[in-house]
Every structure is written in structure tokens, then in C-alpha cells.
Amino acid sequence: MKKTALIMLGAGALSLTLAGCGSNQSDQNSAKSSANTYAPAGKDTLVRGNGSEPDSLDPIHAQTNVSASILYDIGEGLLSEDQSNKPVPGVAKSWKVSDDGLVYTFHLREDAKWSNGEPVTAADFVYAFKRAVNPKNAAEMGYKLAPIENAQAIMDSKKPVSSLGVKALNSHTLEIKLDHPVYYFLSIMTDPVSYPVYIKGVKKYGASFFTPEHYVSNGAYYLKEWIQNGHITVTKNPYYWDAKNVHIKNVKFLPIVDRMSAYNAYASGQLDYVMYVPTGNLPSIKRKFGTQLKSTEWLDMEYLDFNLLKPPFKDNVKLRKALSLVINRQDLVKYVTQAGDIPLYSFFPSSIENGIYSDVQYKWSTWPMQKRIELAKKLYKEAGYSKENPLEISIEYNTDITHKKVMEAIAQMWKQTLGVDSTLANSEFKVFLKVRQSHDFQGVARDGWVADFNAIDNFASMWTCNNPQNNAGYCNPEYDKLIAEGQKQRSPEAAKPYYTEAMEIAMKDYPIVPLFSNAVVHLVKPYVQNYQMETNHLDHVYDKWFSFEYKKQS
Numbered sequence: 001m002k003k004t005a006l007i008m009l010g011a012g013a014l015s016l017t018l019a020g021c022g023s024n025q026s027d028q029n030s031a032k033s034s035a036n037t038y039a040p041a042g043k044d045t046l047v048r049g050n051g052s053e054p055d056s057l058d059p060i061h062a063q064t065n066v067s068a069s070i071l072y073d074i075g076e077g078l079l080s081e082d083q084s085n086k087p088v089p090g091v092a093k094s095w096k097v098s099d100d101g102l103v104y105t106f107h108l109r110e111d112a113k114w115s116n117g118e119p120v121t122a123a124d125f126v127y128a129f130k131r132a133v134n135p136k137n138a139a140e141m142g143y144k145l146a147p148i149e150n151a152q153a154i155m156d157s158k159k160p161v162s163s164l165g166v167k168a169l170n171s172h173t174l175e176i177k178l179d180h181p182v183y184y185f186l187s188i189m190t191d192p193v194s195y196p197v198y199i200k201g202v203k204k205y206g207a208s209f210f211t212p213e214h215y216v217s218n219g220a221y222y223l224k225e226w227i228q229n230g231h232i233t234v235t236k237n238p239y240y241w242d243a244k245n246v247h248i249k250n251v252k253f254l255p256i257v258d259r260m261s262a263y264n265a266y267a268s269g270q271l272d273y274v275m276y277v278p279t280g281n282l283p284s285i286k287r288k289f290g291t292q293l294k295s296t297e298w299l300d301m302e303y304l305d306f307n308l309l310k311p312p313f314k315d316n317v318k319l320r321k322a323l324s325l326v327i328n329r330q331d332l333v334k335y336v337t338q339a340g341d342i343p344l345y346s347f348f349p350s351s352i353e354n355g356i357y358s359d360v361q362y363k364w365s366t367w368p369m370q371k372r373i374e375l376a377k378k379l380y381k382e383a384g385y386s387k388e389n390p391l392e393i394s395i396e397y398n399t400d401i402t403h404k405k406v407m408e409a410i411a412q413m414w415k416q417t418l419g420v421d422s423t424l425a426n427s428e429f430k431v432f433l434k435v436r437q438s439h440d441f442q443g444v445a446r447d448g449w450v451a452d453f454n455a456i457d458n459f460a461s462m463w464t465c466n467n468p469q470n471n472a473g474y475c476n477p478e479y480d481k482l483i484a485e486g487q488k489q490r491s492p493e494a495a496k497p498y499y500t501e502a503m504e505i506a507m508k509d510y511p512i513v514p515l516f517s518n519a520v521v522h523l524v525k526p527y528v529q530n531y532q533m534e535t536n537h538l539d540h541v542y543d544k545w546f547s548f549e550y551k552k553q554s
Helices: 002-013 024-028 030-034 065-074 122-133 151-155 199-209 259-267 282-292 317-325 329-337 369-382 401-418 429-437 457-463 477-487 492-509
Strands: 045-049 079-081 087-089 092-097 103-108 166-170 173-177 221-227 231-236 250-254 293-297 300-306 392-398 421-427 443-450 512-517 519-524
Touching (some): 065 221, 065 231, 065 250, 122 151, 122 166, 122 173, 122 199, 259 401, 282 293, 317 401, 317 512, 329 401, 329 512, 392 401, 392 429, 401 421, 401 443, 429 443, 443 457, 457 492
Parallel strands (some): 045 250
Antiparallel strands (some): 079 087, 092 103, 103 173, 166 173, 221 231, 231 250, 293 519
């Protein structure tokens, strides 16, 4: 009976199917919709549905993939990425690593320039790295640079910023010393937090530097226009070192939060690329648009944060475990998200680092649901609650139709199995981020993390005591100690025992509820050429890769 009720919820929640996609007439018109394989003559702008407004375009404060998708265009680090997420030369044309893995020497291109024509130098990187770890700047993403010599001590206010292990040997040679070897350090050097910033501009304008009026950048594009809640336009940077291979002149990012609106804009030809596709009726979208609907496995996870700094979840692991046990993740992905997502029973996607941690997951994941529910009821009662004395909590999430359906389903699972009374509370993304990070909620908050690089530490380090992305407020010194040891290892195999033990400790503490790992699903017009999505499991997209295909004039 309970499973049937959940199936009904999935069907009801998904009643908002795609307008015009389910009818025979729509399918008959699919060839017509997909026939436009050539870009309109004279088209010079790629228009992308980007999900929402970016939280920031300052590389040390940008926390979302919405922001990153723009930063990949307007900035560039020492290294860039190919479409398999492998590090390739960026501002640095070459580099060498010392035998002990502690010293990296990068040789910068002499033709690397800012968008105002001035040269990009090693000093620009030194300034940017020090800015990222300076505790006065409260950089949410600065922790990614922790392997650099003294970086963590600086962020903890234990050492001066001047002690950071980054040095300009000359104008085009940069030396970086590490506290310990890091086998994925080159991947960190592709991340926006490692991008250089234009020193004179930041010093003169401060936070307002990162606006079209003042922004000087070094990527394939520069920031031309930012209309809040309207669009962001970037334009080809004529001074970019590889400008001759940048084929699309402009990219316009539209912050369309509603997935149906983004889909309709794509169907009517207003968008060339949709970041977030409605997941309620993917078979119909596939029939209508064929190979324009693209998908691949994503190294990400959706989860819930318990607020461990406040009752009722502070010091109540039994209650946290009970709520995690009764969520039927299989039903969530089958009946609610319907996008090829993968249920998660660990604190990271199972395919991270080629699946070497796939055995680290909750043992109860293989139990029948009824057995899980029976244990959950026992724990719920021991935690001080019952159907007569129900838990009352809020479920916070950012405005999005899919998030709404998932949270409604979870609330119903908790109600049906344990009697929990949940109040759903949604807010616009920027507001939601502040609520979540300040722990200003009485219950649980939706969270999600997309890997910046294919390494377990990209997830594991988030739950260390002082990590700014630790939205649950979890802190276990033993966990931190194991993570620190794992970070020092020189290969994934050597690091695995430390991360495995650490994850098992954290999972027993239940600071979060893992839900599922998303699939990447985009809509891309057929005239957008050279998109190799099937190998891009981080979903890092650089528009400099693309070109338009035009119909040849006869």
C-alpha cells in the first residue's frame, strides 16, 4: 500500500508534462523541429539557458556551476581542460614537477594577455592565490588551494599571507610549493579559484571590479554586459592567446530558473543550449529532438543537510539515521526525477576515481524497505518521537520544479513511515544559499555538489570541521585527521585506506542524507559543433570549443 501511494505521488507530481510533447501531432512535427541543422546566416551569438543568476563572478566567491559556466569563458588558469576533463596547457605552456612532488614550476606563455591587451604575468597569479587564502576575504572556494605550502595555516589565521608557497621567479615563471604531494594538483590548477585577477582593477574597485564596467579578464571571452535577472553577454577577447581558434563571437547566458520555460524557449528557437532540461517526460523530448537531447553520467550528488547546530538534529544521531533509512531512493529516481539518476548510499558518486570506492556504502542499502522502516521506527521512538508526538521540521530548497517534486516525495515518505510533519520552504537561489550557509533553518536543507575534479577529496574534504561548504555543521576531529593523511598520499591507491576509514566514520554519524547522483542532461542545437559530452563527466563546458555550422552557399 505504501509503495502504491508513492507511485501515485510520482504520477501526480509529474502531471506537468511538457506542453506539446506528448501528443501524436507533436511527434509528427518532430522532424520539422529537428530539421534546422544549420545556424541562421550571420548568427554570431550562442544563447544558453543557464539555470539562474550567478551567485558571483569573483573566482574566489563563485560557488555554483551556474557561475562556473561563465567563468570558464572569461577566465583561464595555469591549466585548462579538454572535453574529457583532463588538464591541458592554459596560461602555462609547460610545467615540471620535482621528484618529491612538492614543487611545481610553470612556464607562462609570453602571448597570454588580459582583455585590455596587457600581459598576464606570474605576479598576477601570486596575487590571486594570496587573495584566495587571505582570511579577510572569506573566500568560500579558497579551501581548494589548501595543499599549497602554508595555505591552510593562513586560512586559519595562524600564518601571514606572505608565507604562501607561491613565487614569481620572473615575469613568466611561477613556482608553487606544496605542504605535501597531491596526485590531482594539476586538476586543481584548472579550477576558477586558481584563475589570475587583474591586480590594478581589484585594488581600485574592490568587489565592484567584477562587473562589466570594470572587469578585465584573461579568458577566450570578456564580460560585456550583465543585466540582473535578464542576461549576461560575453564577447570574444581579441587578445586571448588562442583567439584564432575561438569561432563564436558572443555567448549570451539567460538565467531561466523554470525548466519548462527554458524548454519552450529552446523549442521556439530562442535558445541554442539548455543547462537544465525538464525531467518529467524525457522520452517525449527524445522523440521530438533526437540527438539534440544529450546525456551522460555526472560526478555529482544530491543530498540533504541536517542542521547539526540546532535541535532537533544536534546530538541526535538516531533521529538522523531514522530519516535516512526510510527514504526510498529507488522510487525517487524511477518515479520522481525520471532522468536516469543513480540512487546514492554513500557521501560521493560511486563512479568517482573510476569506482575504486564503490564498496563504501551503507550496508542497509541492500535491505528490503520494510526491514529498513522497522529499524527506523525503533530509532525514531528511541530519539523521543512517535506518530502521537511527531517530529516537526522544515525542508528548505531553492526554487526549481524538480527540487520541489523531490522534496514533496521525501516529505510524504517521512509522513507515511514515521509520521513526521514537514513544512516545505523554497527561496530564490541566492537567498537560499545564505539561509543554508548561515544554518538559519530548523530542519534539513537541500544540497548538491558537482565534482570540480575527479578525486574523492573533492567530496570528502567538505565535511571537515571548518570547511566553508560544510553546510551541515559537522565536525569530527578523527575524520579530519584521516582526511589530512589521505590528502598527503601520492596515488589514489595509497590514499584509499584513509578516505575509506574517514567516510565510514562520517557515514555512521549521519550528518547528511545522500539521495542520488544526477545524470547530465542538456539540449543542444545540431548546428553547435564539436561538443563531446559523453566524455565530460564533470560537465565543465568551455564555449571556446564550439563553432556554428552554416549552410554552404551554392
